[in-house]
Amino acid sequence: MTIRLSEREFEKFRKLIHDVTGIHMKNEKTTLIESRLAKRLRHFEMSSYSQYYDHLQTDALELQVFINTITTNETSFFREPHHFEFLKNDILSKRNSMVRIWSAAGSIGAEAYSAAMVCDEVLESKRIGWEILCSDINVDVINQAQSGLYPNKFIPQITERYLKRHCLKGFGQQEGLFIVDDHLRAHLSFRRLNLMEPAPSDIGEFDVIFLRNMLIYFNTPERKYIVENVVTRLKKGGYLLIGHSESLFNVTSCVKQVSPTIYIKL
Ligand SMILES: C[S@@+](CC[C@H](N)C(=O)[O-])C[C@H]1O[C@@H](n2cnc3c(N)ncnc32)[C@H](O)[C@@H]1O
Numbered sequence: 137m138t139i140r141l142s143e144r145e146f147e148k149f150r151k152l153i154h155d156v157t158g159i160h161m162k163n164e165k166t167t168l169i170e171s172r173l174a175k176r177l178r179h180f181e182m183s184s185y186s187q188y189y190d191h192l193q194t195d196a197l198e199l200q201v202f203i204n205t206i207t208t209n210e211t212s213f214f215r216e217p218h219h220f221e222f223l224k225n226d227i228l229s230k231r232n233s234m235v236r237i238w239s240a241a242g243s244i245g246a247e248a249y250s251a252a253m254v255c256d257e258v259l260e261s262k263r264i265g266w267e268i269l270c271s272d273i274n275v276d277v278i279n280q281a282q283s284g285l286y287p288n289k290f291i292p293q294i295t296e297r298y299l300k301r302h303c304l305k306g307f308g309q310q311e312g313l314f315i316v317d318d319h320l321r322a323h324l325s326f327r328r329l330n331l332m333e334p335a336p337s338d339i340g341e342f343d344v345i346f347l348r349n350m351l352i353y354f355n356t357p358e359r360k361y362i363v364e365n366v367v368t369r370l371k372k373g374g375y376l377l378i379g380h381s382e383s384l385f386n387v388t389s390c391v392k393q394v395s396p397t398i399y400i401k402l
Contacts, residue, residue, distance in 0.1 A: 139174065139177060139183065139184060139185065140170070141166060141169060141170040141173070141185045142185070143166075145184075145185040145186055145189065146166050146169060146170075148186075148189050149161070149169055149173070149185070149189065152189070152192065152202075153206055156199065156203060156330075157203060157206075157207070157273055157330065157332065158331075158332035158354055158358040158361070158362070159206075159207070159353045159354060159358075160353065160354055160355045160358070161206075169206065170185075172205050172206055173185060173188060173202075173205065173206075175205070176188055176198075176201065176202070176205060200275055203273055203274060203275075204274045204275055204276045204277075207273065207274045207277075208353070209243040209244060209272075209274060209277050210243075210349075211242075211243040211244060211246045211247060211349070212246055212290065212293050213246045213249065213250050213290055213293035213294050214250045214293055214294065215246070215247065215250075215293075215348070215349075216348065216379065216380055216397070219346070219348075219377050219397070219398075220250055220251070220254050222375075222377075222395075222398060223251060223254050223344065224254050224257070224258055227343070227344060227375060228254065228255060228258040228259060229258055231259070231262075231264060231343075232262070232264065233264065234264065234265040234266065234267075235255065235259065235264065235265075235266040235267075235343050235344070236266070236267055236268075236269075236340060236341065236342045236343055236344075237251050237255070237266070237267075237268045237269070237342060237343065237344045237345075237346070238268070238269045238271070238339070238342040238344070238345045238346070238366070238369065239251065239268060239269070239270045239271070239346045240271055240329070240331060240345055240346065240347050240350075240366050241271070241272055241273075241331060241347060241348075241349075241350035242270040242271060242272055242277075242281065242346070243272055243274075243277045243281070244277045244280045244281050244286070245270050245277075245280065245281025245282075245284070245324075245326070246286070246290065246293075247270075247346050247348065248268050248269075248270035248281065248324055248346075249284070249302075249316050249320065249324075250294075251268055251344075251346065252268055252302075252316075252320050252323055252324060253294075253298045253301075253302055253320065255268070255323070256301070256302070256319075256320060256323075257298075266323055267323050267324070267325070268323055268324045268325075269324075269325050269326075269327065269339055269342075270324060270325070270326050270327075271326070271327045271328065271329035271339075272328065272329070273328065273329070273330045273331070274328075275328050278326050278327070278328050281324075281326050282326040283315075284315050284316035284321050285306070285310065285313050285314075285315050286313060286314055286315075286316075287312060287313055288312055288313065288314060290314075291303075291314065302316055302317050302319075302320050303315070303316060303317070304317055327339070331350075331362045331365060331366060332358065332361065332362065332365075334365060334368075335365050335366060335368055335369045339369060340369070341369055341370065341371045341374075342369055342370055342371065342374060343371055343374045343375070344374060344375045344376075344377065345366050345367075345369070345370050345374070345375070345376050345377070346377050347362070347363070347366055347376060347377065347378055348377060348378055348379040348382075348397075349379035349381075349382070350362075350379075351363070351378060351379070351382045352379065352381060352382055356386070356387055359384075359387045359388075360387050360388045363376070363384060363387060363388050363390065363391070364388055364390050367390050367391055367401060370391075370401045371401070372401055372402065373400065373401065373402075374400070374401050375394075375398060375399065375400055375401075376391050376398075376399040376400075376401065377397060377398055377399075378397050378399070379397065380396070380397055382397070383396075384399065
């Protein structure tokens with residue numbers, strides 16, 4: 137029997153999602169929430185969404201599973217390729233000192249590893265150090281990012297040259313998967329960070345911050361908070377990159393636009 141999510145229950149979950157992640161769930165997301173949470177109801181053998189909602193009030197571990205379940209983590213390697221061209225030609229090629237990059241809301245790490253392949257290409261021969269932090273609110277995706285293991289369906293997104301240099305084909309239990317090699321992974325670190333909470337100072341400051349395809353899930357006050365929050369960790373003269381369908385117009389003027397999705401901190 138299918139259990140239905142009532143309008144009242146949806147409202148309660150919508151508020152909870154907003155309180156813990158800042159994400160604004162639009163009305164049309166009712167079916168999506170219903171189907172994603174149905175798995176959790178089955179897991180606990182619960183007969184209503186209200187029961188699951190009540191359970192979340194007292195189980196902090198399940199609250200993280202809930203966050204993992206409701207976030208949308210769609211991503212790909214070299215998504216919006218012009219950012220990686222900009223990274224290569226306008227940032228890295230001109231550098232002569234250590235580079236630090238933050239893939240904030242980096243999902244399964246495809247964005248961070250794409251940036252890593254470009255860093256390796258440009259900086260290794262110049263013997264310039266580099267490091268990348270990949271963070272997300274969703275623990276499952278951060279664990280996958282840390283493992284560096286990806287299904288082969290991602291292979292066509294990566295050029296032959298980078299594949300040869302950095303990716304190893306999985307065998308046996310890892311059949312159908314590839315793994316990013318240790319040499320590249322050694323430059324990356326991974327962390328669960330909620331961008332609706334003040335960015336911790338121990339992550340240091342960055343030359344480039346990728347904050348792509350996550351602002352779309354938020355309303356203007358939360359977008360403003362998130363952008364200004366991550367920008368506290370951006371060096372002066374550093375770049376902030378956002379998704380192609382996102383804009384900071386009427387959101388914040390803490391960074392200056394240099395092209396439609398590229399901003400600089402003055
Ligand atoms: C659609 S993915 C974008 C991934 C990658 N940046 C890209 O452009 O391909 C959005 C990511 O934002 C994360 N996210 C949502 N709310 C967040 C929050 N409050 N703090 C940190 N990450 C969050 C989600 O878990 C998800 O992995």
